Amino acid sequence: MYSLSNSNSTMTHPNLFLVPHAVHRNDAVPSTLGLDLNIAALNIHRENMFLDDPEDFSITIVGDTLYSWAGTFEDMELSPEVIRALYLNMGYRRPSKIQAITLPMILTPPYKDLVAQAHNGTGKTTCFGLGMLGRIDPNLKAPQALCICPTRELAIQILELLQRMGMYTGIKIECAVPSLTANSTPVRDRAPVTAHIVIGTSGTVHKLMSYKKLGVSRLKVLVFDEADHMLAEDGFRDDSLRIKKEIDKFSPHCQVLLFSATFNEMITKFIPRVMKDHNKLFLKKEELSLEAVKQYKVYCADELTKIDVIMLIKTKIFELGANIGQRIIFVRSRNSAKMLHEELVGDGYSVTTIHGALSVEDRDKIVKEFKGGLTRVLISTDLLARGFDQQQVNCVVNYDLPIKRGTSEPDYELYLHRCGRAGRFWSKGSVFNLLCLDTDKLVMEKIEHYYNIQVPEVKISEQAFEGALKAAGLL
Structure with a gap:
């Protein structure tokens, strides 16, 4: 060796x-x-x-x-x-x-x-x-x-x-x-x-x-x-x-x-x-901590606050277009994907959503449109967490942290794979982890300990998110 x-x-x-x-x-x-x-x-x-x-x-x-x-x-x-x-x-x-x-x-x-x-x-x-x-x-x-x-x-x-x-x-x-x-x-x-x-x-x-x-x-x-x-x-x-x-x-x-x-x-x-x-x-x-990607954690009071945070950071992430590139929001379940999709579309934002319950025709169409740059924001379950390669993606939002099935333990490998969707081939990227439950905080602490990293907190404000994007080299 x-x-x-x-x-x-x-x-x-x-x-x-x-x-x-x-x-x-x-x-x-x-x-x-x-x-x-x-x-x-x-x-x-x-x-x-x-x-x-x-x-x-x-x-x-x-x-x-x-x-x-x-x-x-x-x-x-x-x-x-x-x-x-x-x-x-x-x-x-x-x-x-x-x-x-x-x-x-x-x-x-x-x-x-x-x-x-x-x-x-x-x-x-x-x-x-x-x-x-x-x-x-x-x-x-x-x-x-x-x-x-x-x-x-x-x-x-x-x-x-x-x-x-x-x-x-x-x-x-x-x-x-x-x-x-x-x-x-x-x-x-x-x-x-x-x-x-x-x-x-x-x-x-x-x-x-x-x-x-x-x-x-x-x-x-x-x-x-x-x-x-x-x-x-x-x-x-x-x-x-x-x-x-x-x-x-x-x-x-x-x-x-x-x-x-x-x-x-x-x-x-x-x-x-x-x-x-x-x-x-x-x-x-x-x-394996992907130092090319800046990781952040955002503490949310409850589940509705997570949606409010998505709505807030849209002014700095969703609306910066070419400066930020494309974005993926990872959720844990199909229900969360559907709910978040409806909230964002209802607020007037163009997003697409992919999960395993969709027909293969719809899944192929969604991936093709995203890879072609026709859509900028993609909500996804962990269907695309592994291996999905789109160099224009440089921002990932973990709406839900990944945990092992049937437990409250972190899925360390899946977290790494999700983060890997941003900052492909050593380009700059950012990851925002939204935490609202005590279990979310514990999962994040375990991830930090496992990879020997300290993920900084971002306050829920437009100024704070702008500072985070600047630190990630995206502004």
Whole structure:
């Protein structure tokens, strides 16, 4: 085991280290699709191959295989077509630190399993996305990579990202999520899946596999995104385990990748059941507080005061438009979402609301409009707390604090995921936590203690909220 930080590395494991590759100087890279990529002509900046991104955190890696730190995308086992898409479609200049470390671990034989924890917004989706694209043989018309995630919205988001990164490769990608319409083709009557990569929710993927429509005999990579939720008892563990068991029958050497921003103790103990010989990459708990995001707490006298606070801060948050970007208000239940929606719309404000009881057509429409910037304020249950990636969101309001189901204990991981919706990719962001009950205050105190942080109070006044936004760098 060793720790790696921005300034130095301290090795305590004799068989594991990272060393920077030399930058490749060849200008032209031949393309299998006739799309010759002239790296020099793209004017990619390479002034710092040691990646001095503003990611000031420590990384702990456990393993017994030597890997190299990939200073550029050309240092990785990626096709010229994928590299072209990263520069031209994605606008990337160089890998983030997490990508520079994890991609060599994914793409280097003997393709060991990997448990990877990374901040929200540091490019972990791109990590496993490139990991899948890098293992595909486009000439083999069969599923070779499978990604399982908790929600339809996240699956579609990952699909869209991979389509952009794989645009020039000829690699086919399919989404396996619940059908939009009641008259869609039943699973038993549909054609077998021939896409190279499948992204889906666990229930739909398991159903496809049960009907033998999704073959796994040629599968090389299995990814669990938001793995702490996918393998949790109150999450999607049963379907996830069934999928893994079926894959083990036909592709016992399939590489397994577990990615999440958080891993609790229960999941850490559960990992040996789904992984063999594997590497681990973790962040220290105190590094998970998302310092790029300013967190605040607002004490409210009662539930009605929470609504009054929302109405008050609208003058500083809702009406600043382009200065603040987009906002998400998280609530604990569908009833709270409906009530708050009606109050805000009744007061003349344009908001949209999403929760699990809506039809998939409505959910897709709401997400599309929000991602397209047509709506600025979104009320959501925890349906969008994990993995939802919208860089324009830089303000989150926790109307209700997240607690574990059936208890009054904080859901620490979910709080972190919610906060992670603001300040994506290290941009500035703010989080306002509304507290009215004694239990709310206790939950907030436990969250502060768990992450070793002190969340300042904001008084209920226009001047105080303006000061908070200025401190967050949003005014």
